[in-house]
Amino acid sequence: MKIVPVSLSVCSLVACLALLHGAAAQTGGAPTTTNTPTSPSPQAGTCKDQAAGKKLAGAALTSFMNKCQKDATAACDKAAADRKLAGAAKTSFTKKCTTDAIGS
Template sequence: MIRLLGLAIFSTCLATGAMAADATCKAQAADKKLAGAALTSFSNKCAKDAASSCDAQAATKKLAGAAKTSFVKKCTADAVGG
């Protein structure tokens, strides 16, 4: 029984990690098979949305100065997928 529970928890963690990886802008664009102007437009909007979200997270964490800049840069890069 414990083995089954451990396996269920492990598989849930793997699935969650896979979903988080697919949440990047690049992955979403690839899933939608975007190209040309549509890809550019989607990428720009997605990057702006990611930066806005990361900015809000930095404000929630009460970051300022270099810490905020570093956090927002890494957070945005992770969200965009680059």
């Protein structure tokens, strides 16, 4: 099995896709086909940055972060499957991808 190094830009792309999907789910609409980010800048696309931009606190913050983390994990798992990663490579990729999407 060949292990392919993962670049940060791929994880950022996956994070953006997960966040766009999460934003569409929260508004009740279908995911859009445009590439317009929901945040002002591409670098401000993490869950924590979005929560700060929305000025969430308390239960709303907890709910948003849980949903965002689930969406990010699902997107990262799909990206790992698309890359046909398994074992330690999949675990490492998914962990880094999810962490990048959440913005720890």
